[in-house]
Amino acid sequence: MQIRKAFKFELMPNGAQIRKMKQFCGCSRFVFNRALAHQNEQHEADKLFKFSYTKMTALLPEWKKELIWLKDCHSQVLQQSLKDLESAFKNFFAKRADFPKFKKKGEKDRFRFPQGCKLEQGNARIWLPKIGWVRYRNSRQVMGAVKNVTVSQKCGKWFVSVQTEFEQEIPQPKGGEIGIDMGIAKFATLSNGQFFAPINVFKTLKGKLAKLQKQFKHKTKFSNNWQKLKFKVSKLHHKIANVRKNFLHQTTNTISQNHAIVYVEDLQVANMAKSAKGNAEQHGKNVKQKSGLNRVILDQSWYEFRRQLDYKLLWRGGYLLAVPPQNTSRCCPACNHTAKENRITQEKFECVQCGYSNNADVVGAINVLKRGQAILAAQQ
Known part of the structure; x- marks a missing residue:
């Protein structure tokens, strides 16, 4: 290879x-x-x-x-x-x-x-x-x-x-199959119950960043002090990017080293993070809330996580498969009953038909795993 x-x-x-x-x-x-x-x-x-x-x-x-x-x-x-x-x-x-x-x-x-x-x-x-x-x-x-x-x-x-x-010779992959549910409260939840907490580096440093950016109004554009302030802002952005990149590399290394086949949600991040402002004729709704949600979604770097996981699994002889994400957290993994009422809260899942209960993110990861296995079986 x-x-x-x-x-x-x-x-x-x-x-x-x-x-x-x-x-x-x-x-x-x-x-x-x-x-x-x-x-x-x-x-x-x-x-x-x-x-x-x-x-x-x-x-x-x-x-x-x-x-x-x-x-x-x-x-x-x-x-x-x-x-x-x-x-x-x-x-x-x-x-x-x-x-x-x-x-x-x-x-x-x-x-x-x-x-x-x-x-x-x-x-x-x-x-x-x-x-x-x-x-x-x-x-x-x-x-x-x-x-x-x-x-x-x-x-x-x-x-x-x-x-x-x-x-390099194709190595023998270690571990078995796993499904991953991506989220905000939990960055990545595996179908075996393990999860990775988000680092949220931008959320941590956005106050310091805003404080620096506000100082621009007191500076003459392209002056020495303006250039110094611009350098400080760039340096902080660079730090945010490095912390996020380091977290993604550590997480993808851990998953790729311990699993042979990984199933992830085929999330359309660009569509999920679209602005809700609307236009002059039709104004958007909950613009401020959606803006905050978009900021958090982009801070997670889901696409970069998937990209890194893909090539690292190939290096280790593994395989990554993206599956449709629709209703993964609303479908019961026990009886396959799909309903909005199954997900009681953001964290709790309880099937209204058979009574199966579990963490909602774990349920989503289990459904991702099942869908991925079904797709692989159909391809063979």
């Missing part, structure tokens, strides 16, 4: 290397924006909208003659920026994302090398073309052959993500 895996480390560059990496970020961003502007102009001229990576790459030599400072950047970095734009257009036409937007300085600064990088793990350093050897915090062993390297900046720190590829 061929596995592609990314290893991310914090870089420890010197002053000259930082200036060079900032220059690479700027060149990459400029090429992306200029190519997007050129594409928009072409669309306005001939009303055709077909992005061609080959044609845009052919324009790079002309741009380098016009703007000499582009020559200081590695040519493959500029080409990879156009590759990113091509992917953005593909996602747009496939209705997976919005129309590509122009990049702004200081937001998602990054560049990528598809080849030419060398990694010395013993010396904890990596060779980046036209930048040189850069030291990094070596926190774990990198496995496989290096395929590409991405350098990014976040909150004043530089990071390198090394994607590798290696062959």
Whole structure:
């Protein structure tokens, strides 16, 4: 089995290397924006909208003659920026994302090398073309052959993500089948009764975040104090993302290591977290309550949980199956009677027909397990 895996480390560059990496970020961003502007102009001229990576790459030599400072950047970095734009257009036409937007300085600064990088793990350093050897915090062993390297900046720190590829024998999965019910009061409840409490990191830190954001009204935009405050807000957002990511990795590792087949609800998170504001003709109802619910739903990161669980189970020889979520917490697992009255409260479930009672989240996980088993049986 061929596995592609990314290893991310914090870089420890010197002053000259930082200036060079900032220059690479700027060149990459400029090429992306200029190519997007050129594409928009072409669309306005001939009303055709077909992005061609080959044609845009052919324009790079002309741009380098016009703007000499582009020559200081590695040519493959500029080409990879156009590759990113091509992917953005593909996602747009496939209705997976919005129309590509122009990049702004200081937001998602990054560049990528598809080849030419060398990694010395013993010396904890990596060779980046036209930048040189850069030291990094070596926190774990990198496995496989290096395929590409991405350098990014976040909150004043530089990071390198090394994607590798290696062959691995399909391992024998451990454990049996399990169903998972996703929720808010309990992040994930397993059909065996075990559950994982939510971390709710945004809820914990939103007061501190709001306090910082309120200070913007006392600052002149783009002044030094405004920039310092913006950095503090970005740093807090970065902390929230890291805490959430760490929780998801720990939870998915625990589940994937102990189960061979996992059944989850096929939740449409984007639809569940839609705003209830309505429009000018038809105003929404319970807008404030729905807004709070949407915030909590997005704080759980259910889709990211499912994505991580999917590839980690594949690494360990397991399997993930998504099942329809309708009425999983209203259907009795004993007699299959489905009724709204079965769920007495948010936590308690009691069947009005046969009297079966249990925790509502556990009932939901059991029904997810049963549906998943039925789908697998029908496929075989």
